[in-house]
Amino acid sequence: MHDKILILDFGSQVTQLIARRIRESHVYSEIHPYDVDEVFIREFAPKGIILSGGPNSVTEAGSPRAPQIVFDLGVPVLGICYGMQTMADQLGGKVELGLLREFGYAEVRAHNHTSFLNDIEDFRDADGHGMLKVWMSHGDKVADMPAGFRLMASTPSCPIAAMADDERRFYGLQWHPEVTHTVQGRAMLDRFVLELCGANPDWEMGHYIDEAVDKIREQVGDEHVILGLSGGVDSSVAAALLHRAIGDQLTCVFVDHGLLRLNEAEQVMSTFADHLGVKVIHVDASAEFLSKLAGVSDPEAKRKIIGAEFVEVFQAEANKLTDAKWLAQGTIYPDVIESAGKGKKGAHTIKSHHNVGGLPETLNLKLLEPLRELFKDEVRELGVKLGLPPAMVYRHPFPGPGLGVRILGEVKREFAELLRRADAIFIETLRTTIDQETGKSWYDLTSQAFAVFLPVKSVGVMGDGRTYEYVVALRAVQTLDFMTAQWAHLPHELLGHVSNRIINEVRGINRVVYDISGKPPATIEWE
Ligand code: XMP
Numbered sequence: 338m339h340d341k342i343l344i345l346d347f348g349s350q351v352t353q354l355i356a357r358r359i360r361e362s363h364v365y366s367e368i369h370p371y372d373v374d375e376v377f378i379r380e381f382a383p384k385g386i387i388l389s390g391g392p393n394s395v396t397e398a399g400s401p402r403a404p405q406i407v408f409d410l411g412v413p414v415l416g417i418c419y420g421m422q423t424m425a426d427q428l429g430g431k432v433e434l435g436l437l438r439e440f441g442y443a444e445v446r447a448h449n450h451t452s453f454l455n456d457i458e459d460f461r462d463a464d465g466h467g468m469l470k471v472w473m474s475h476g477d478k479v480a481d482m483p484a485g486f487r488l489m490a491s492t493p494s495c496p497i498a499a500m501a502d503d504e505r506r507f508y509g510l511q512w513h514p515e516v517t518h519t520v521q522g523r524a525m526l527d528r529f530v531l532e533l534c535g536a537n538p539d540w541e542m543g544h545y546i547d548e549a550v551d552k553i554r555e556q557v558g559d560e561h562v563i564l565g566l567s568g569g570v571d572s573s574v575a576a577a578l579l580h581r582a583i584g585d586q587l588t589c590v591f592v593d594h595g596l597l598r599l600n601e602a603e604q605v606m607s608t609f610a611d612h613l614g615v616k617v618i619h620v621d622a623s624a625e626f627l628s629k630l631a632g633v634s635d636p637e638a639k640r641k642i643i644g645a646e647f648v649e650v651f652q653a654e655a656n657k658l659t660d661a662k663w664l665a666q667g668t669i670y671p672d673v674i675e676s677a678g679k680g681k682k683g684a685h686t687i688k689s690h691h692n693v694g695g696l697p698e699t700l701n702l703k704l705l706e707p708l709r710e711l712f713k714d715e716v717r718e719l720g721v722k723l724g725l726p727p728a729m730v731y732r733h734p735f736p737g738p739g740l741g742v743r744i745l746g747e748v749k750r751e752f753a754e755l756l757r758r759a760d761a762i763f764i765e766t767l768r769t770t771i772d773q774e775t776g777k778s779w780y781d782l783t784s785q786a787f788a789v790f791l792p793v794k795s796v797g798v799m800g801d802g803r804t805y806e807y808v809v810a811l812r813a814v815q816t817l818d819f820m821t822a823q824w825a826h827l828p829h830e831l832l833g834h835v836s837n838r839i840i841n842e843v844r845g846i847n848r849v850v851y852d853i854s855g856k857p858p859a860t861i862e863w864e
Contacts, residue, residue, distance in 0.1 A: 340534075446462065
């Protein structure tokens, strides 16, 4: 059993980061909704509890509160932003409605040498006080601390910027230690988790393999498992882990919809079937997919067709494997948290995502999700430890509908072929162009990069002749969470080189443009 930190989520955009930071310090943590019941919290047996930030105001009637048990359990509690405010309110302090929002960088002064901040500082001010560079995002603020608390930090505009009750080990921070803009954020979370909670830093991917293997074996026994392998990181790592655990009891079904990248199907087959010895059924369904997509140009209609066809092909294969009792999926922790939050926020559907997940219940298979507890970076680390090629594990994400959403309008085999070649040139150049300043390749300096096929023709001149051919757009973005993204400022020489190569080598394309839209308002994919 690992020591665990419980994070109660009040709806902040960055709650996930708290869990990630803590896991990076090798302590296991989970996020749950703020209103979980007392029995759950007792059974979870946390070494410490963190109350996240959130969009509400404590001063509003009916705004969320932490369950009382949080303060009665006798474990350290850290309230962050809204978490601090509700802690103050629930323990008898006072929170004031903010008229102005404070957003962004701030310098706070530490007070009273509390055990939380002792020896953590960025610099000293002119009077010799310890100062911290932090990131704030709040409107309301604590006006009176509850009995037993001492002031831990302040700013001129936020006199109670942090508070501490060292006896009960309750702490409140108005700023966000989980974001990297708070320079000592990691030190603060480490102080809380490792020292004040005394959690054992035993969460490690190397050990996790053994644990996960035992768990899978116990769950599955001698039954058979099928898994839809897409070539993406999550399903690949799930396949490698399951193969390690149950060997031949695993059969992977790799549905090739004809909308993959250049040589992708061969790479998947060589990595899994040839190299790792995994049983993989390769279904070339490109003809079916393309015929269903013929004449369809609406993006949502295309996504729905690809999703539905995928399920159909997979199901047909699954039905042939009469032994199979389990369906494995590469669901990862952010998917779990996101779907738990769904409906609550009433978010709009911008695009209907298709993943290998979401296969129908009519398969009558039990669900196996061996990566359910892991964040993406943990999944990658696990993949490398399991022997997958780092280049595969650290690949940019690729959408389930593949080139189907990168060929604008109607999808045709001929367009897919042109796009695949243009895209491969772009990616190869990003991989081989090293940025002098960082020593990293531009592939590693971008979060996602690809080419998009535009079904419009423009006039060009090549040699002595006029051309009238298609356009390709290049897209490269930098982002941490894919919710917002900036277009990457790729060097002009790199862009020029890619453009020349595409136009010279891919007959049928005579113009290349670069997409300089941020998200929002644009999305990362064009459809
Ligand atoms: P957008 O275009 O919404 O993309 O800004 C955000 C991220 O999601 C990926 N994406 C998908 N991934 N199935 C997936 O598995 C999909 O249907 C899908 N659509 C978009 C996109 O590549 C980007 O990383």
